[in-house]
Amino acid sequence: MSLTGKVALVTGGAQGIGRAVVESLLQSSVKVAVVDLNQEVGCECKVQLDTEYGEGNCTFIQCDITDGDTLKDAFQTTVDQFGQLDIVVNNAGINNEKDWEKTIQVNLTSVIKGTYLALDHMSKEHGKRGGVVINVSSMAAFLHSPHQPVYTATKHGVIGFTRAIADASSLADYGVRINVLCPAFVDTPLLHSVENEANMGKFVKFKDDFKHSMNKFGVLKPPQIAEGMMRMIMDSSLNGAVMKITCSKGIHFHTYEPLSA
Numbered sequence: 233m234s235l236t237g238k239v240a241l242v243t244g245g246a247q248g249i250g251r252a253v254v255e256s257l258l259q260s261s262v263k264v265a266v267v268d269l270n271q272e273v274g275c276e277c278k279v280q281l282d283t284e285y286g287e288g289n290c291t292f293i294q295c296d297i298t299d300g301d302t303l304k305d306a307f308q309t310t311v312d313q314f315g316q317l318d319i320v321v322n323n324a325g326i327n328n329e330k331d332w333e334k335t336i337q338v339n340l341t342s343v344i345k346g347t348y349l350a351l352d353h354m355s356k357e358h359g360k361r362g363g364v365v366i367n368v369s370s371m372a373a374f375l376h377s378p379h380q381p382v383y384t385a386t387k388h389g390v391i392g393f394t395r396a397i398a399d400a401s402s403l404a405d406y407g408v409r410i411n412v413l414c415p416a417f418v419d420t421p422l423l424h425s426v427e428n429e430a431n432m433g434k435f436v437k438f439k440d441d442f443k444h445s446m447n448k449f450g451v452l453k454p455p456q457i458a459e460g461m462m463r464m465i466m467d468s469s470l471n472g473a474v475m476k477i478t479c480s481k482g483i484h485f486h487t488y489e490p491l492s493a
């Protein structure tokens with residue numbers, strides 16, 4: 233897939249993994265809508281991106297992705313401003329075991345909504361030209377970490393939803409590839425939330441165990457995740473693919489046993 237002239241929307245794009253993805257897209261001459269809850273960080277991000285990549289190539293849209301109408305407006309604003317939509321990265325996520333229902337809303341429900349909105353704007357079913365969606369899960373989807381039961385559940389859910397809707401896209405010829413990316417630990421503000429009782433609730437007592445895991449498995453940098461993301465966006469053979477990124481194996485794909493009768 234050539235990226236020249238394409239338009240992307242990245243949720244949670246103002247910092248961390250999303251910010252690294254936004255920069256990689258801008259480096260490939262993609263126009264980008266940065267959709268994020270955090271007004272202050274989002275505005276700072278926009279100023280820095282304008283300085284580095286030139287004005288008119290990105291926009292910041294303040295949006296709480298858990299508010300369905302606001303998320304819908306963010307998609308429409310992107311299309312109104314840049315004329316089309318080709319790439320959607322449903323990246324925004326939180327770690328909050330205390331307010332675990334919010335974690336489900338942000339990490340799973342909003343990823344589903346973001347995927348359906350992406351299909352509204354890109355699917356051949358709606359007379360559009362096709363495109364690509366990448367949903368961000370986590371290596372937590374392959375573990376059963378006692379520190380983060382609901383976070384883990386949401387990340388399992390993102391994989392299940394993405395593989396199923398990718399099959400639907402293929403069967404119904406939506407022309408939209410839908411893939412999922414699962415990073416191991418990445419050095420972002422989210423990773424430091426494990427220190428806080430406000431995030432971890434009663435599981436905060438496991439924080440030393442968690443730090444032991446980080447030491448054991450290592451911590452990636454956001455540009456390493458952006459590299460995997462760009463591969464998934466550009467490789468037109470990928471639909472329903474589950475990419476893992478770890479310190480030990482780098483970028484690789486999860487494989488599933490075929491079902492037997």
Ligand SMILES: NC(=O)C1=CN([C@@H]2O[C@H](COP(=O)(O)OP(=O)(O)OC[C@H]3O[C@@H](n4cnc5c(N)ncnc54)[C@H](O)[C@@H]3O)[C@@H](O)[C@H]2O)C=CC1
Nearest residue numbers: 244248249268269270296297324325370417418420421422
């Ligand atoms: N940092 C890590 O170790 C790993 C992170 N991930 C996943 O990667 C994704 C990005 O995480 P990080 O960059 O680490 O987090 P981060 O906390 O650094 O950045 C997340 C961004 O999402 C935004 N956001 C949060 N709630 C939102 C909402 N309701 N509406 C709109 N924007 C919202 C935040 O304002 C922030 O800018 C998440 O889905 C996370 O679960 C996956 C594996 C490892």
Ligand SMILES: CCCCC/C=C\C=C\C(=O)C/C=C\C/C=C\CCCC(=O)O
Nearest residue numbers: 327370371372379380416417442449478
């Ligand atoms: C333990 C509490 C974590 C709270 C959430 C904070 C960060 C989230 C991180 C992730 O999503 C990644 C979580 C787990 C997987 C990490 C590493 C597995 C590496 C496996 C390997 O290298 O083979």
